[in-house]
Amino acid sequence: MSVQNRRTVGVMGGMGPDATVDFMSKVIAMTDSGRDQDHVHMIVDQDPTVPNRQAAISSGKDDVSPRLAAMALRLENAGADFLVMVCNTAHVFLGGVREATNIPFISIIDESVAEIERLCADAKTVGIMATDGCIDTNIYQDAVVASGRAPLVPAEAELRQLMDLIHAIKAGDQGNEVAKGMEAVARALVDRGADVIIAGCTEIPIVFQGNGFAVPVIASTNVLAKRTRSLAMGQDSLPIKS
Amino acid sequence: MSVQNRRTVGVMGGMGPDATVDFMSKVIAMTDSGRDQDHVHMIVDQDPTVPNRQAAISSGKDDVSPRLAAMALRLENAGADFLVMVCNTAHVFLGGVREATNIPFISIIDESVAEIERLCADAKTVGIMATDGCIDTNIYQDAVVASGRAPLVPAEAELRQLMDLIHAIKAGDQGNEVAKGMEAVARALVDRGADVIIAGCTEIPIVFQGNGFAVPVIASTNVLAKRTRSLAMGQDSLPIKS
Structure with a gap:
C-alpha cells in the first residue's frame, strides 16, 4: 500500500x-x-x-x-x-x-451504530450497554433511532451493576468474574428483546467482546x-x- | 499527592x-x-x-x-x-x-545501567542483550564501563538468534517458544560469566522479564x-x- x-x-x-x-x-x-x-x-x-x-x-x-x-x-x-x-x-x-x-x-457512537447495518442489518431492537451519563444524554439512543431501530437501555438495577463493573475494570480488575458480570447485563437486555448488543463503553470490550454470545455484540473499541x-x-x- | x-x-x-x-x-x-x-x-x-x-x-x-x-x-x-x-x-x-x-x-540506557547499582551493586560482569546495531555502537558497553563494570555481549551466533527472536516478537509471535529462546540467550551470557543481565531492547521484556532466572535481569522497559x-x-x- x-x-x-x-x-x-x-x-x-x-x-x-x-x-x-x-x-x-x-x-x-x-x-x-x-x-x-x-x-x-x-x-x-x-x-x-x-x-x-x-x-x-x-x-x-x-x-x-x-x-x-x-x-x-x-x-x-x-x-x-x-x-x-x-x-x-x-x-x-x-x-x-x-x-x-x-x-x-x-x-465511536456513529461507527458502532453503522456496524449494525454491516453485521446484522435486520436487527430491530438494539441493547445499549453504556455508562449512566451516556444513557442519560440519549446520544446512543438518538443514533439508534436515526438508524431506524429501537434502542433498549439497561433497567436501573442493571445500570448500577454495569457501573460497578466499569469501575472494577478501571481499578484493574479485569478477570473472569467481571467478564461474567458483563455477560449477565448483556443477557438481561437480550431477555427483554435486544437482538444485537452495543458494548458502548470502552471499558467493556477489555473483558467482554461477545464471542459465542447469544446475539451479535458490537464492541465499540x-x-x-x-x-x-x-x-x-x-x-x-x-x-x-x- | x-x-x-x-x-x-x-x-x-x-x-x-x-x-x-x-x-x-x-x-x-x-x-x-x-x-x-x-x-x-x-x-x-x-x-x-x-x-x-x-x-x-x-x-x-x-x-x-x-x-x-x-x-x-x-x-x-x-x-x-x-x-x-x-x-x-x-x-x-x-x-x-x-x-x-x-x-x-x-x-533508557542510563536508567538501566543505574538500576544495577540499586538491584545488585556488587555485580561485576554485565551481560547485555541488545540489537546488533545497538551492540555495534557500544552505547551500552560504554555506560557499563563508566559504572565500573565489565560488559559482556552476545557471541555472533547468539546475536543472530537474538535478532531472530526480536523480529518474531515484532511480527506478533510472543509465545512460549520465543520466551524460551530469550532465556537461552540470557543463559549463554551467564555461562560465560555475566552476573546480571540487561534486557536492553524493548521487545525483550514483552516475553522475558527474568522472573526466577539464575541472575538478576534488568528489564529496560x-x-x-x-x-x-x-x-x-x-x-x-x-x-x-x-
Missing part, C-alpha cells in the same frame, strides 16, 4: 488509560506484518486528568468540553489528520472539539480500531469535517 | 508499536487506583514509520536523527515536560533530539516505566536538561 496515502490519527485518550491501550493494541493486531513501518502512526494524548465525564453530566457543570477541545487542538497541531476519542461517554462533549479543530472527527486502521492506511476516504 | 507537581511525559514510540504499548501498560499498572485522574499523563507519538534503526547504523546513512528530532519537538510543543524513548537502539541517534528541544530526556511514573507524579526531581 502506498505510503503517500497514509494518514496520522490523533487519539484522544486516557479516559480511562487501559481502554486507550486496549484500542492501540487492537489497531496493532490488525496489521499482519513484522515490519514496524507497516503499522499505523498514532499521536496519542493519554490524559487521565480530564475531569470525570459522568460527574460533569449529572452536575451540569461542564469542565470537560474545554479540556477536550484543547486536547484535540494539540493533536491537530502535532500533525494528526483526523481524530478519534477512546471514550463513548466523552462524545457528549464533542461540540467544542469540532469548533476548535479543522480536521474530521470519527465518532474494536469497531473504532478497524475504522481507524482503514483511514490511517488510506483504504477509506476521509469524511468531510463536520 | 499534589496535582501541582505532576508532569506530562512525552513518549517517543512506535519502535516497535507493541513495545510502546507494553511500556504504557507497565506505567498504568504501577498506579494502584480506580480513578482515571490518578494516572500518568502521557503524550505518545506512536510513529512506526521512523526508518529502521539497525539499517541506518549499518549503512551509515542516518535518516533517523532528523525524524526523532522532529518527533521530540512535536512532543515538547504539545506540552511534554520531559521525554523518554521506548527503543534502546534509537538512543544512538539522540544528539539531534537534545539539540532540538528544551526539556530533559530520560535515557520496566525500569524506564518506573522512573517515568516517579517523575510524572512529582516524586523525583527532574534532571537538568543536558
Whole structure:
C-alpha cells in the first residue's frame, strides 16, 4: 500500500488509560506484518486528568468540553489528520472539539451504530450497554433511532451493576468474574428483546467482546480500531469535517 | 499527592508499536487506583514509520536523527515536560533530539545501567542483550564501563538468534517458544560469566522479564516505566536538561 496515502490519527485518550491501550493494541493486531513501518502512526494524548465525564453530566457543570477541545487542538497541531476519542461517554462533549479543530472527527457512537447495518442489518431492537451519563444524554439512543431501530437501555438495577463493573475494570480488575458480570447485563437486555448488543463503553470490550454470545455484540473499541486502521492506511476516504 | 507537581511525559514510540504499548501498560499498572485522574499523563507519538534503526547504523546513512528530532519537538510543543524513548537502539541517534528541544530526556540506557547499582551493586560482569546495531555502537558497553563494570555481549551466533527472536516478537509471535529462546540467550551470557543481565531492547521484556532466572535481569522497559511514573507524579526531581 502506498505510503503517500497514509494518514496520522490523533487519539484522544486516557479516559480511562487501559481502554486507550486496549484500542492501540487492537489497531496493532490488525496489521499482519513484522515490519514496524507497516503499522499505523498514532499521536496519542493519554490524559487521565480530564475531569470525570459522568460527574460533569449529572452536575451540569461542564469542565470537560474545554479540556477536550484543547486536547484535540494539540493533536491537530502535532500533525494528526483526523481524530478519534477512546471514550463513548466523552462524545457528549464533542461540540467544542469540532469548533476548535479543522480536521474530521470519527465518532465511536456513529461507527458502532453503522456496524449494525454491516453485521446484522435486520436487527430491530438494539441493547445499549453504556455508562449512566451516556444513557442519560440519549446520544446512543438518538443514533439508534436515526438508524431506524429501537434502542433498549439497561433497567436501573442493571445500570448500577454495569457501573460497578466499569469501575472494577478501571481499578484493574479485569478477570473472569467481571467478564461474567458483563455477560449477565448483556443477557438481561437480550431477555427483554435486544437482538444485537452495543458494548458502548470502552471499558467493556477489555473483558467482554461477545464471542459465542447469544446475539451479535458490537464492541465499540474494536469497531473504532478497524475504522481507524482503514483511514490511517488510506483504504477509506476521509469524511468531510463536520 | 499534589496535582501541582505532576508532569506530562512525552513518549517517543512506535519502535516497535507493541513495545510502546507494553511500556504504557507497565506505567498504568504501577498506579494502584480506580480513578482515571490518578494516572500518568502521557503524550505518545506512536510513529512506526521512523526508518529502521539497525539499517541506518549499518549503512551509515542516518535518516533517523532528523525524524526523532522532529518527533521530540512535536512532543515538547504539545506540552511534554520531559521525554523518554521506548527503543534502546534509537538512543544512538539522540544528539539531534537534545539539540532540538528544551526539556530533559530520560535515557533508557542510563536508567538501566543505574538500576544495577540499586538491584545488585556488587555485580561485576554485565551481560547485555541488545540489537546488533545497538551492540555495534557500544552505547551500552560504554555506560557499563563508566559504572565500573565489565560488559559482556552476545557471541555472533547468539546475536543472530537474538535478532531472530526480536523480529518474531515484532511480527506478533510472543509465545512460549520465543520466551524460551530469550532465556537461552540470557543463559549463554551467564555461562560465560555475566552476573546480571540487561534486557536492553524493548521487545525483550514483552516475553522475558527474568522472573526466577539464575541472575538478576534488568528489564529496560520496566525500569524506564518506573522512573517515568516517579517523575510524572512529582516524586523525583527532574534532571537538568543536558
